Amino acid sequence: MQTKLPVQLIKTPQGQKADNILRSCVHCGFCSASCPTYQLFGNELDSPRGRIYLIKSALENNEFTQNSLQHLDRCLTCRACETSCPSGVKYGQLVDIGRELVEQKRPLWQKIARSSVRKFLTSPVLFNFFGSVAKHSSIQTPSIAQKGNKGRILLLTGCVQPTLTPNTNHAAKNVLATLGYEVIETTQSECCGAIDQHASAHKNALIKIKRNLDQWLTLLESGLDTIISTASGCGAMVKDYPTFFEPEDIYYQKAVSVAAKTKDIAEFLLAQDLSILSTEKTRISYHAPCSLQHGQKLPNLVEGLLDKLGYELIPITDAHLCCGSAGTYSIFQPDISKQLRERKLKHLTQSQPDLIVTSNIGCQMHLSKGSKVPVKHWIELLDC
Numbered sequence: 542m543q544t545k546l547p548v549q550l551i552k553t554p555q556g557q558k559a560d561n562i563l564r565s566c567v568h569c570g571f572c573s574a575s576c577p578t579y580q581l582f583g584n585e586l587d588s589p590r591g592r593i594y595l596i597k598s599a600l601e602n603n604e605f606t607q608n609s610l611q612h613l614d615r616c617l618t619c620r621a622c623e624t625s626c627p628s629g630v631k632y633g634q635l636v637d638i639g640r641e642l643v644e645q646k647r648p649l650w651q652k653i654a655r656s657s658v659r660k661f662l663t664s665p666v667l668f669n670f671f672g673s674v675a676k677h678s679s680i681q682t683p684s685i686a687q688k689g690n691k692g693r694i695l696l697l698t699g700c701v702q703p704t705l706t707p708n709t710n711h712a713a714k715n716v717l718a719t720l721g722y723e724v725i726e727t728t729q730s731e732c733c734g735a736i737d738q739h740a741s742a743h744k745n746a747l748i749k750i751k752r753n754l755d756q757w758l759t760l761l762e763s764g765l766d767t768i769i770s771t772a773s774g775c776g777a778m779v780k781d782y783p784t785f786f787e788p789e790d791i792y793y794q795k796a797v798s799v800a801a802k803t804k805d806i807a808e809f810l811l812a813q814d815l816s817i818l819s820t821e822k823t824r825i826s827y828h829a830p831c832s833l834q835h836g837q838k839l840p841n842l843v844e845g846l847l848d849k850l851g852y853e854l855i856p857i858t859d860a861h862l863c864c865g866s867a868g869t870y871s872i873f874q875p876d877i878s879k880q881l882r883e884r885k886l887k888h889l890t891q892s893q894p895d896l897i898v899t900s901n902i903g904c905q906m907h908l909s910k911g912s913k914v915p916v917k918h919w920i921e922l923l924d925c
């Protein structure tokens with residue numbers, strides 16, 4: 542795609558990055574078929590290619606309207622378009638740049654609403670008090686003592702997960718202790734920054750990212766081997782930390798080191814001898830979060846692990862499509878989010894599973910609101 546970004550903009554790191562991404566798009570449209578919003582609306586402006594043109598126009602001519610804002614807001618940032626793009630267009634990074642620009646057009650009441658939701662979700666004191674009414678599950682099993690001394694792990698606690706689904710990290714700690722690992726947890730206030738980033742509060746996200754890098758690197762230097770995430774949305778964000786810095790920035794190398802040590806818990810367990818774990822055989826439907834299959838580029842990761850452990854996995858139609866949760870999307874785009882959930886649940890339950898499992902707190906909470914079948918994090922299956 543040819544571009545004519547203003548010279549002043551091209552001189553900035555963001556402008557240069559946007560220009561490179563725009564030029565990599567050959568406007569073939571192969572991405573449209575995998576885009577959930579294009580499937581729903583059939584409107585080019587709700588497709589990845591249409592949104593790329595909107596961002597290009599905003600960057601080149603400073604031309605953007607309320608309409609542009611609406612079409613960018615409807616994007617789930619699921620990054621399914623990245624998976625299906627033959628040219629490797631980094632759409633997720635481009636849409637972040639575009640959103641920052643069109644944010645100026647957002648009505649004041651929307652800015653206040655988005656800021657309030659962001660602050661509520663990332664403030665442990667506030668969220669623990671009010672969020673506990675939406676609690677999805679409690680701790681189900683006793684804590685297990687560490688069996689052996691295979692290494693030390695930093696577990697990312699997450700900001701909303703400890704309140705809403707405390708059993709997820711509890712189960713992860715029990716499984717890791719059974720395998721012989723010592724687990725150190727981050728604090729709840731060490732949010733990865735994804736909620737701010739997705740709400741276009743990039744400065745707030747960057748403050749959190751830098752703080753986390755400083756704290757986690759100190760811990761890694763004290764002898765921790767690996768950072769593990771049980772929420773694929775947080776894992777995707779942390780693995781993307783290097784993209785927030787220019788190579789000459791002192792935080793760039795820190796981000797590269799932290800990202801290289803970060804693993805989704807399924808990635809970590811796949812490399813372990815799991816014969817010591819006991820499992821209960823149930824028929825399950827697995828929902829692969831976009832942040833795992835498209836964000837972290839790890840398709841079929843959990844499916845492979847559960848299959849290896851002997852679970853009966855039901856094949857899912859359109860497994861590549863988003864469930865509609867998408868961070869704060871379900872709060873700000875409730876109608877689209879609900880339509881996507883209904884379609885996803887229809888596919889997940891078509892063969893009457895005993896249980897639906899997933900890898901991300903957002904998907905788990907969102908799906909469980911519309912499901913008669915229980916929805917869990919898959920790691921809970923291994924803590925029995």
Ligand code: SF4
Pocket residue numbers: 565566567568569570571572573589590622625626627628629630632
């Ligand atoms: S993003 Fe990729 S798939 Fe979509 S139009 Fe551009 S080059 Fe084609």
Ligand code: SF4
Pocket residue numbers: 575576577578579587588589592615616617618619620621622623632
């Ligand atoms: S990120 Fe998802 S919703 Fe947004 S354009 Fe890409 S496929 Fe469509």
